[in-house]
Amino acid sequence: MSDREVRVVEQVNKTLFLGGKWREPASGASFAVEDPSTRKVLCEVSDAGERDAMEALDIAAKAQPDWQRTAPRERGEILHRAYGLLMERQEDLATLMTLEMGKPLSEARGEIAYAAEFFRWFSEEAVRIEGGFSLSPDGKSRFLIMKQAVGPCMLITPWNFPMAMGTRKIGPAIAAGCTMILKPAHQTPLSALALAGILTEAGLPEGVLSVLPTTDPGGITEPLLTDGRIRKLSFTGSTAIGRRLLEQSSGQVLRTSMELGGNAPFLVFDDADLDAAVDGAMLAKMRNIGEACTAANRIYAQSGIAEEFSRRLSERMGALRLGRGLEDNVDVGPLIDDKARKKVQDLVDDAVNLGANVLVGGGPGDGPGHFYRPTVLANVPFAAELSRTEIFGPVAPVMPFETEEEVLRASNDTEFGLVSYVYTRDLNRALRVAEALETGMVGLNQGVVSNPAAPFGGVKHSGLGREGGRVGIDEFLESKYVGIGGL
Structure with missing residues (x-):
């Protein structure tokens, strides 16, 4: 690698990001990240296990009540600052992505800009979460509709768009007031770890986000999904793995978004x-x-x-x-x-x-x-x-x-029907x-x-729900109906 490439890799913290703090995994294990164009090892990254995952869940569950009460404008400003930092560091982030994933640098630059737009879009949506108020048809009561954060989320992203798939999920979760645990693909963890550092600089409070690179995805996702405190799963990946995750989510009747395979x-x-x-x-x-x-x-x-x-x-x-x-x-x-x-x-x-x-x-x-x-x-x-x-x-x-x-x-x-x-x-x-x-x-x-301004998603075995657009934030919100009588 050139001196510049070494610098780009070295400036990323390669330990686990647990609720805003960088920590070694409980096991002390790590795994190699390779450059697919040379097959040479770029670096070693901490390898999360079940104990790390459950600690991240403890942190997310504890932080959820205060985070969802944070003012929408404040959540939006965090996203907007993160948008600016992504664009400011576009060249280094693009180089990092090309090193770990292989796409040409020009495409990597484009992905950073695309990824940043999700933060800008959802920074604007954070202050447009609307409920409703209406008169019942019989005139005897009133309907008050509230939109509230769904709660702690599990976010799973693929290796092919390592930055954009992260911001497409993190953006609406932050805007809605959800805490989250992100599991990036083990082939491309560096972009996700760099993104965690940028969000910290942008002012994201401790406890809101954890990032868990791992070579044992099943070993951390299943206990998280079956615990009961995770209330939302957003997954991008193959249809086969999506089906398995839906089965694991069914026991706790989790809200799910699935962006799966295409044809x-x-x-x-x-x-x-x-x-x-x-x-x-x-x-x-x-x-x-x-x-x-x-x-x-x-x-x-x-x-x-x-x-x-x-x-x-x-x-x-x-x-x-x-x-x-x-x-x-x-x-x-x-x-x-x-x-x-x-x-x-x-x-x-x-x-x-x-x-x-x-x-x-x-x-x-x-x-x-x-x-x-x-x-x-x-x-x-x-x-x-x-x-x-x-x-x-x-x-x-x-x-x-x-x-x-x-x-x-x-x-x-x-x-398929994407x-x-x-x-x-x-x-x-x-x-x-x-x-x-x-x-x-x-x-x-x-x-x-x-x-980012359009609803992305498929039908049939290509997925459930939509990401992006005006409806993207709805995937991270619950509607609560309050019936008001005696008026």
Whole structure:
């Protein structure tokens, strides 16, 4: 690592963050954090266990009553100060993220800005928590509706967007007046620990937040969720783990938000602006090296333009430069680990065995890191495994279709329903297709849907609840009805 990279890593406190204090874990254990582009160890981070988790819960439960009585304006100001600090340190935080996760530095900078916007958005929502007052229909009583913090929260974030997924959950929790315990992914704990330090500088009181990196997530989440004092779980990750967490949450009937897996269809009709469609496909497929739940997983191109679309997409994908994310002019970094790379290769091999053609890429990249070359597959049959499985890598399968009815049937033939994308210049078709697609979000002639001011979330097995937008804070609030009689 360069001297600057060493400095960026060294300035992060790598012990546990328990209610505002940095402490070694009860066991004294630690684990290595690796750079996926070199496979070299960046540093050692404290490894939390069950005793640490229960101490964090004691702290959160004790702090909850005073924290929820804190003035909304004060909570909002903390978030706004944290927003400023994130933007002030954007370059160092982006470098840190690229080191532990691998994405190109330009994308990491974009994620820091995106992450900061969640704090700015929810700093403004903190003072707009509204209840209601009305007359009962029979005129004999009054209805008073209060909105109150749900209570201590468990927040679980993934490795692919280590800063933005943290702020997307922490922001509304702080705005609503909830204490919280954050468990980041063990592959990318440094961004979460850096975020804890920034929130401390911004004035977050002791007791409100704990951050517990761990290599034994089940060993700390299950006792927390079954204890009874945690009242809310917010999870972003795979559908398989989400189902398990829902089972663990059921005993205490916890409020849950689940942002789970995706299998996004990307529909290109023959009347689409092909230049715009290719631009959109590059964004929807290659954001974050394809390691995103919103990534275009199945690209359906109408038969009249499928060959030309595939050709243009292949030219763009083939021109991308693969390499370490901190190097100049790198477009595509490594996948997170070898398990992820093997999964991508297996999916490509399956599609090719069933008749798909490799137009560009199709195999691992050079070097010691977990690299996979940007790949375009043409004439992919609907029976291919990657039409049912989230690829989570830089592979764009193009599947031709004939009719609107056919492509809608194929698009909805999945247990997932997070996001879909549609490219057409026909307004009636655009609205008709957007209504028919069974997803929580639709990108209409655009390849990116994520925005802190919009409700993010899916249907079916892609999740429960919404993050961001005006409704994002509602996930951390309970409604209390007070009936007033005798007036």
